[in-house]
Amino acid sequence: MPAMTSEPSATPLLEARALSFHRQDEPVFGPLDFRLDAGELTLIEGDNGSGKTTLMRILTGLLRPEEGELYWRGQPLTWDRCSGEVLFLGHQLGLKTELSARENLRFAIGLHGHREHSDIDNALTRVGLAGFGDEPVRKLSAGQKKRVALARLLLVPAALWLLDEPYANLDRTGIELVNGLLEAHIAHGGAALVTSHGAVQFHGGEPQRIRLHG
């Protein structure tokens, strides 16, 4: 896949060396080695409880790995080095249910900044929530809440997307929406790590796969 980026391809965006994590002396996942370049998609696969979410939280810098090293653009990863370049979408969507979708997105933009040529109305239309922008998020369905969180991907600039189970709660058009967002992001030289326990259809080339064993 051609990497449409000005970054030198010698230093990967994110690199893990012998990364492992234990919880109360029980190994959660074994030593992992992988690298992620700009313009690359990686799928993290594994059953429930195999440590996908834990790995995600480590990669955001929220959780410290016990062993192994993580490098962000060639330097050891710390939360202040990658903050602002990483967009994390977890199980908890980070939405305030008392606020409307529009207010939630406006807050995200205020905090993270926004991409050029992006605005909230377009993003809401793109994720299929046109007309729902002013409803309080608590009145939306689980899938619609997920779509509000996905709209953040369209608005906020980030080099790396960390998407933890982005397909959960989504219908077929929602799954296509996520795939479309990922393809556009990869095509613009972004990188993404996606966890899933199901089959993922990705049309923009064969993604790298990391398999976690529970």
Place this chain on the structure above:
Amino acid sequence: MADLRRPGLGHACIAVLRRDLTLAWRQRGDMVLPVLYALIVTSLFPFALGPEDALLRRIAAGVVLVTVLLAMLLALDAMFRSDIEDGSLEQLMLAPQPLALMLGMKILAHWVATAVPLIVIAPLLAGMLHLPAPVMPVLLLALLLATPLLSLLGGILVALTAGTRRSGMLLALMLLPLCVPVVIFAAGALAAAQEGLPWAAPIAWLGAALALAVVLAPLACAAALRIALDS
């Protein structure tokens, strides 16, 4: 990367303040509870102690001070709870802005939503207990310094106990020793004002403590919350 515009610190601060104040306003039922509590407690004192003017006048300032500080504790443990539960705190941590500053804004919003209504009704509470009029400005000044101090100190403890389940009990126990100096200095100023003595020194101590807390408490909160989420 060329296609991104980072928001300035000022923008981010305003975004956090605006979101938290909007949330507080949407849930204004929760804001009423501390105010009602303060109103009920102060109006019970004359019933319990007898409606003697001299007695009430002597205890008025202290009663209002303690009632307002206790009423603030009612809302304290909710400071970061919803943010931890819905994942907003993780998003705040991954933002390019310094976490301590953003948490400082959250504490400010919390203070505006809980303490300002209490300070607004404080003259009413004090009037019900016949507080002498010259002491009223000192009471308000003491509250204006003591309540943000308590919010900041409370914020640290809330952040420290964030990872534990049923943190309310632990929070109350830890907060007690921190409340005592705040009450001593504020009450010292009020007692002096009531006697007609100079009251500036204890107020200045409160101000100094507040200045220190404004700088250090958000940093401590940020460190504590990073540890709380690292599990």
